[in-house]
Amino acid sequence: xxxxxxxxxxxxxxxxxxxxxxxxxxxxxxxxxxxxxxxxxxxxxxxxxxxxxxxxxxxxxxxxxxxxxxxxxxxxxxxxxxxxxxxxxxxxxxxxxxxxxxxxxxxxxxxxxxxxxxxxxxxxxxxxxxxxxxxxxxxxxxxxxxxxxxxxxxxxxxxxxxxxxxxxxxxxxxxxxxxxxxxxxxxxxxxxxxxxxxxxxxxxxxxxxxxxxxxxxxxxxxxxxxxxxxxxxxxxxxxxxxxxxxxxxxxxxxxxxxxxxxxxxxxxxxxxxxxxxxxxxxxxxxxxxxxxxxxxxxxxxxxxxxxxxxxxxxxxxxxxxxxxxxxxxxxxxxxxxxxxxxxxxxxxxxxxxxxxxxxxxxxxxxxxxxxxxxxxxxxxxxxxxxxxxxxxxxxxxxxxxxxxxxxxxxxxxxxxxxxxxxxxxxxxxxxxxxxxxxxxxxxxxxxxxxxxxxxxxxxxxxxxxxxxxxxxxxxxxxxxxxxxxxxxxxxxxxxxxxxxxxxxxxxxxxxxxxxxxxxxxxxxxxxxxxxxxxxxxxxxxxxx
Amino acid sequence: xxxxxxxxxxxxxxxxxxxxxxxxxxxxxxxxxxxxxxxxxxxxxxxxxxxxxxxxxxxxxxxxxxxxxxxxxxxxxxxxxxxxxxxxxxxxxxxxxxxxxxxxxxxxxxxxxxxxxxxxxxxxxxxxxxxxxxxxxxxxxxxxxxxxxxxxxxxxxxxxxxxxxxxxxxxxxxxxxxxxxxxxxxxxxxxxxxxxxxxxxxxxxxxxxxxxxxxxxxxxxxxxxxxxxxxxxxxxxxxxxxxxxxxxxxxxxxxxxxxxxxxxxxxxxxxxxxxxxxxxxxxxxxxxxxxxxxxxxxxxxxxxxxxxxxxxxxxxxxxxxxxxxxxxxxx
Numbered sequence: 001x002x003x004x005x006x007x008x009x010x011x012x013x014x015x016x017x018x019x020x021x022x023x024x025x026x027x028x029x030x031x032x033x034x035x036x037x038x039x040x041x042x043x044x045x046x047x048x049x050x051x052x053x054x055x056x057x058x059x060x061x062x063x064x065x066x067x068x069x070x071x072x073x074x075x076x077x078x079x080x081x082x083x084x085x086x087x088x089x090x091x092x093x094x095x096x097x098x099x100x101x102x103x104x105x106x107x108x109x110x111x112x113x114x115x116x117x118x119x120x121x122x123x124x125x126x127x128x129x130x131x132x133x134x135x136x137x138x139x140x141x142x143x144x145x146x147x148x149x150x151x152x153x154x155x156x157x158x159x160x161x162x163x164x165x166x167x168x169x170x171x172x173x174x175x176x177x178x179x180x181x182x183x184x185x186x187x188x189x190x191x192x193x194x195x196x197x198x199x200x201x202x203x204x205x206x207x208x209x210x211x212x213x214x215x216x217x218x219x220x221x222x223x224x225x226x227x228x229x230x231x232x233x234x235x236x237x238x239x240x241x242x243x244x245x246x247x248x249x250x251x252x253x254x255x256x257x258x259x260x261x262x263x264x265x266x267x268x269x270x271x272x273x274x275x276x277x278x279x280x281x282x283x284x285x286x287x288x289x290x291x292x293x294x295x296x297x298x299x300x301x302x303x304x305x306x307x308x309x310x311x312x313x314x315x316x317x318x319x320x321x322x323x324x325x326x327x328x329x330x331x332x333x334x335x336x337x338x339x340x341x342x343x344x345x346x347x348x349x350x351x352x353x354x355x356x357x358x359x360x361x362x363x364x365x366x367x368x369x370x371x372x373x374x375x376x377x378x379x380x381x382x383x384x385x386x387x388x389x390x391x392x393x394x395x396x397x398x399x400x401x402x403x404x405x406x407x408x409x410x411x412x413x414x415x416x417x418x419x420x421x422x423x424x425x426x427x428x429x430x431x432x433x434x435x436x437x438x439x440x441x442x443x444x445x446x447x448x449x450x451x452x453x454x455x456x457x458x459x460x461x462x463x464x465x466x467x468x469x470x471x472x473x474x475x476x477x478x479x480x481x482x483x484x485x486x487x488x489x490x491x492x493x494x495x496x497x498x499x500x501x502x503x504x505x506x507x508x509x510x511x512x513x514x515x516x517x518x519x520x521x522x523x524x525x526x527x528x529x530x531x532x533x534x535x536x537x538x539x540x541x542x543x544x
Numbered sequence: 545x546x547x548x549x550x551x552x553x554x555x556x557x558x559x560x561x562x563x564x565x566x567x568x569x570x571x572x573x574x575x576x577x578x579x580x581x582x583x584x585x586x587x588x589x590x591x592x593x594x595x596x597x598x599x600x601x602x603x604x605x606x607x608x609x610x611x612x613x614x615x616x617x618x619x620x621x622x623x624x625x626x627x628x629x630x631x632x633x634x635x636x637x638x639x640x641x642x643x644x645x646x647x648x649x650x651x652x653x654x655x656x657x658x659x660x661x662x663x664x665x666x667x668x669x670x671x672x673x674x675x676x677x678x679x680x681x682x683x684x685x686x687x688x689x690x691x692x693x694x695x696x697x698x699x700x701x702x703x704x705x706x707x708x709x710x711x712x713x714x715x716x717x718x719x720x721x722x723x724x725x726x727x728x729x730x731x732x733x734x735x736x737x738x739x740x741x742x743x744x745x746x747x748x749x750x751x752x753x754x755x756x757x758x759x760x761x762x763x764x765x766x767x768x769x770x771x772x773x774x775x776x777x778x779x780x781x782x783x784x785x786x787x788x789x790x791x792x793x794x795x796x797x798x799x800x801x802x803x804x805x806x807x808x809x810x811x812x813x814x815x816x817x818x819x820x821x822x823x824x825x826x827x828x829x830x831x832x833x834x835x836x837x838x839x840x841x842x843x844x845x846x847x848x849x850x851x852x853x854x855x856x857x858x859x860x861x862x863x864x865x866x867x868x869x870x871x872x873x874x875x
Contacts, residue, residue, distance in 0.1 A: 047734075053652035053837070059608035130620060134607050186654040206653075206663045207825030208736065239734060241823045245718050249726045250733040250823075386610065420836035423610045425596025430612065439610070463611040 036522065036543035043235040044523065044537055047247045047259035051240040054190035055201060055210065056177070058134030060442055060532060063172035065238065067534035068212060070175025070195030073101060073120065074166050075222040076444060076530040080337045082166040085222035086115060086176060086196075087154075096161035096485065101154040107220045109178035110200045115220070117148035122179040124156070131182075135173040137451055137464075138443070139165065142482070161483040163490050164447035167337070170531040171444060196220050198231045198538035212236040218538075226525045226539035236537045248518075257520045257542075258535065264323040264394060267516075274518040279533035280325065280335035281513040283443035284452055286390070287330035288383075288508040289466040294431045296379060301361040303505035306381075306436075307347035309354035310405035312398075316511045319397035324514045330507035331449060331498050337487075338446030340495035343502045344509065354409040363410065372410030380412045384434040387417030391438070398510065399438075431468050439466060440513045444531035446494040449478045453501065469506040576855045581642065583851035587844045588638060594838070598627055601838040602651055625651060638844070647848065648841030650834075657845035661827060665849065667737045668826040671818065672811040672853075674742065675749035676804060682754035683761060683800070688788055691765045702762060708755030717748035717821035735822035745818035749811055757800045757807075764796035771795075794868055801868070805861040809854040 052061040055069070073087040087101040107115040124146035127135040142162035147155050158165070168174075181194035192201045198221065199212035218230040239256065241247040244263040250256040251274065262270045270276050290297040290306065297303050316326040327333055328344035358364075363372040363379050372379040385391050385399060396417070403413045413436075418428055428434050441448060441464075455470035456462040474497055481493035501507060515533055519526050525539040592598075599621040603613050622628045626637075641648055647657035683705075690701025724744060725733045735741030768774065769792050777787050816828030827846050834842035 051833075053605065053650075053833075054654065057606050059606065061608070133603065133617075190654045205825070206660070207819075207829055208823070239823060241734065243821045243823070246721060246733055246821050246823055249721060253726060253729060253733050255732060255734050418610075421594070421601075421838060422596070424601040424604045424837055425594070426600045426604060426610060426612055427596055429610060461612075461614055463613060464609070466611070 039542040039544055040232060041234045042542045043237060044233050044258060044526075044540060044542075045237045045239060045256045046535065046537070047239050047241045047250050047256035049240070049242060049247070049260050051207070055204065056132075056175075056189065056193040058132045058173055063532050064534045065210065066175045066193065066195075067172040067197075067529055067532075068199045068236065068537055069193055069197045069201060070172065070177060071107075071115070071197050071220050071222070072172065072174050072176060073169055075224050076167060076170040077224050078530055080167075080530070082170065083223040086120070086220055090166070096163075096483075097158045099156040099158075099165065100149070101156070103152045103154060104220055105152050107196050108217065109181070109194055109196045110215055110217075111178050111181055111194045113178050113180045114151075115176065115196050116151045117154040118151075119179050120154050120176055121146040121148050122182075123174075123176050126177075126179075126182060127174070132173050135171070138168040138171065138173070138447075161485075162447075163482060163484050163487070164445040167445040167531070168443075168447065172529075172532060172534060199236060202235075207240070209240065210238040212238060212537075221538065224530075226527065231538045232541040233537065251518055251520065254520070257523045258526055259518050260515065260535070262516045262518045264321045267321065267323045270518045274520060277517045277519070277528055278323075279515045279517075279528045280333065281440070281442050281515065281533060282333055282336035282445075282531070283448045284331060284439075284441040285327040285329065285333035285512045286395070286438055286440040286510045287327070288436050288438045288510060290505065290507060291431055291435050291437075291468060292506060293468040295435050296381065297435055299361050300504055301357045302363070302379075303508075304347070305354040305357035305361070305409065306406070306411065307505050307508045308350045308357065309409040309411060310402040311349035312402065312508070312510060313349070315398045315401040315405075319394050319401065320511070325512050326510075327512045328509040329498060329502065330509040331453070331501045332446050332494070333440075333512045335512065336444070336446055336448070338481075338491040338494040340498045343495070343498040346502050347505070347508070349405075351405075351409055358410060366410060369412065370407065370410070371412040378412055379410055381406070381414065381435045382416060382433075383413050383436045384416040384418055384428040385438050386420070386423045389420050389423065390440065391417075429463065429466075436508075437466060438510060442513065442532055446491070446497075447482055449494060449497050450482055453478060453497070453506075467506045469501075469504070471500065471504070471506075474500045579855060580848055580851050581639065584642060584844050584848045585635070585639065587847040588635060588840065591838060591840045591843060592631065596838070598625070598651070598838055598840065605652060605837045638841075642848075647845040650842045651839045652834075652837050653839075653842075657841045660830060660842055661845055661849055664825050664827045664830055667824060668812055668815060668828065670737075670742065671745055671749070671815050671824070671826060672808060674746045675753065675811055675815075676808055678746055678750035679753035679757055679807075680800075680804075682750060683758040684793070684797075686754070686758050687761050687765055687796075688785075688793070691762050692769050701758075705755045705758040705762065708751050709759055710755070711752050713748050713752055713817045714821065716751050717745070717818055720744045720748055721821060733822070735824045737825065741822065741824070745815075745822045745824055748818045748821065749815060753807055753811070757803065760803060761796050761800045764799060765792055768792045768795040798865065798869065801861055801864050805854065805857040808857040809850055812850055812853055 048064065050061050052059060054062065055065050056062055071086050073085060074082050075085045077083050086103055086107065088104055089102040091100045103115070103117055103120065109115060128143065142158045142160060142165065144157040144159045149155055175195055178194040182189060191204055198215055198218050200215050202211040202213040204210045213235050214231040214233065216230055221228065241250060247259050248263055248266050251259045262276065290303050292298060313326040316324065325334065328346065329340065332339050358372055363374045365373045367373050367378060387396060391399070399415055403415055406413045422428065428437060441452060443451070452464050453469065453474055454462045454465065455472065455475050456465050456468065477493050477497045477500065481490045481497060484490035484493060517526065517528060517535055522543050524541055524543060527536050527539065528534065529536055599618045600613055602621055603617060604610055626634060638648060645658070649656055650660050653660055686701050686704060690697050692698060721733060721744060724730050731744050732741050735745055774787055774791055777791055815826055816832050818824065819826040819829045827849070831843065831846045834846065
């Protein structure tokens with residue numbers, strides 16, 4: 001799922017750059033030496049970025065919190081394998097259309113009710129009826145039904161085989177909530193989701209912080225946990241610090257112990273003073289959807305010329321200070337299982353090739369502005385982008401660099417920054433409203449291909465297909481991948497799908513969505529969950 | 545008995561003037577209510593006129609997407625929030641709610657708007673009022689010390705005003721943060737709502753405003769110092785400081801006082817910048833998010849509150865006028 005939020009102030013990047021040297025020179029006391037004695041208890045102050053409207057939901061900002069509050073059936077290890085969590089074991093039927101999960105017994109939600117098979121089945125029903133549309137889209141149209149066989153056995157039936165099912169279930173959107181609690185008012189569920197996790201919500205001071213307290217009776221840690229038992233610290237104060245300068249500064253003064261998303265200008269400094277971790281988001285990278293059904297990009301040659309026509313790799317390197325990796329594969333990011341690295345190498349910068357393709361497509365004349373024309377029509381591109389949310393000032397710099405290079409080969413690219421209100425209201429969601437639009441979508445599996453590239457039909461529109469690109473061969477290959485018997489077979493098919501998208505230049509790659517954490521040296525075992533990059537605090541402890 | 549009879553002719557004119565005052569008060573109150581309802585109504589409709597559908601915005605916001613949704617996806621949302629009812633019915637319900645003190649329920653937070661605003665209005669008001677007071681103190685100090693002194697000192701004063709008036713609060717905020725919170729460690733980086741955490745955000749807002757108020761006041765102040773009555777006062781042997789404080793200042797602050805009414809409202813809704821830098825709660829922040837997510841009841845509610853602050857601020861400005869300028873009291 002994509003993540004975006006309140007617009008960052010346009011000046012942020014510039015000021016951050018100006019002041020990074022100042023910040024670098026100060027505050028050495030937060031860097032206490034590692035390897036002291038382990039402390040039981042304490043409060044972790046975590047400087048996060050955006051505040052979600054509710055604590056549970058289908059947005060990654062909610063997944064960050066929910067990972068610490070709710071437990072899921074299964075989890076993903078760093079190598080991509082699926083590990084037990086609330087489910088200790090699972091069996092897949094021979095036709096691969098039925099999964100039987102065995103649940104840990106004796107687990108209780110923090111409201112005292114039991115985490116049994118019926119409770120999990122109720123959660124599946126809740127997601128499907130709209131409780132979490134991101135959970136729903138992750139398992140549709142494969143999911144059929146979930147039912148409790150007895151207290152500790154759950155059967156999940158599918159309409160057809162779906163190999164990525166377990167991987168998809170590792171996302172925090174599939175965190176199990178107490179069905180008793182779900183019957184409360186919408187407001188209560190928004191403010192205080194009830195799960196069986198290592199922490200529970202004590203208080204949400206809107207506009208400031210969420211206070212999480214340890215669940216002292218925690219018994220259901222995942223197999224990937226770094227210690228057995230309830231959380232070591234007593235509390236996590238989850239602060240919302242939107243401004244990157246203030247957030248980074250708070251770590252240097254010791255007001256926070258961990259922060260989210262180190263500004264790239266401060267990355268080098270952070271590496272020397274804190275424990276830093278970088279998370280490359282799996283799923284669809286930040287890539288540019290090209291509108292394949294309206295205006296100039298209906299011509300494949302023009303789309304290919306657009307891909308060749310600018311040095312995207314150099315632009316990403318320059319704008320992000322070399323911290324965030326370029327991604328040439330537009331449909332699946334390098335952190336995703338099933339990623340095809342070969343696909344990513346296509347369309348490296350080649351202005352001559354771009355010019356040749358445009359000549360071939362009939363865009364031979366140039367007007368006074370130096371832009372190409374065909375039958376009097378200018379080669380104009382309306383390039384809408386979600387400014388300030390998905391595209392920070394650094395991301396916007398990438399686009400401005402590219403705009404200049406596209407001009408050289410004859411594209412007149414108009415960058416249209418979308419306000420967040422316009423983005424949410426879907427102003428740039430129709431085929432008439434843009435020619436190109438970059439976006440990304442977090443997902444732990446190459447099955448993201450199906451979510452994004454499923455053909456849009458009259459009967460079953462796919463509004464996530466923002467290139468409006470319908471290709472039956474592509475659709476078939478992805479579906480075969482989703483229903484493959486083995487991972488090898490699936491990855492081969494997913495690779496083919498990535499190749500088809502790349503060959504047709506239905507989208508153009510830019511960079512991998514990347515987040516990071518910086519942790520003070522006296523705090524240990526804060527780790528990033530594999531499927532979506534949430535910070536996990538259940539194992540964290542201070543030393544002194 | 546006789547005393548009572550005697551009292552009647554004495555009280556009658558008083559009572560009449562009392563009635564007149566009460567009527568004036570009622571008219572003022574009615575106008576204020578009308579202004580507030582109008583502000584809420586205009587906001588309500590303005591938001592509906594913005595292209596894009598509310599149910600789409602709610603679904604996109606819940607999922608972090610920017611796409612269209614099928615009619616089947618939209619229907620339950622439209623029903624839940626009552627968007628499927630005629631617009632006039634929605635509006636009538638909203639206005640009826642206003643008179644019951646019910647500002648509706650936030651589309652995104654599922655809480656009553658009164659609660660959403662109530663949670664964050666106090667830190668906003670503290671920040672706003674403190675910033676306005678601080679701005680005045682700085683502006684007055686600079687004027688009294690520098691206006692119409694020797695050329696060099698006057699130039700320093702007016703340059704300071706021109707410079708600070710043009711500085712963006714965000715930049716000032718970041719500089720204050722780095723100098724006083726990170727380097728000197730006098731104040732916290734994450735302000736919160738405590739007293740020491742309020743100092744830097746207040747300064748970030750007050751410094752540019754002080755420059756602006758100072759610029760407006762300085763012209764008047766310098767003109768007044770050339771007036772004949774000032775020369776008269778000086779010939780009476782009044783000290784320069786007394787002339788500045790008792791005569792010149794009184795005359796020259798009126799334009800800036802008028803602007804303060806505006807500044808109070810502008811600070812309240814514009815405090816988002818200082819709130820953002822110092823991680824401080826406040827309705828500026830809530831307003832930005834609500835506008836972005838088309839949370840109509842929350843936006844309307846905040847506009848209502850800000851309009852209320854404008855109304856009160858203008859009342860205070862009127863009062864301040866009569867206190868400062870005795871001519872207005874006589875009339």
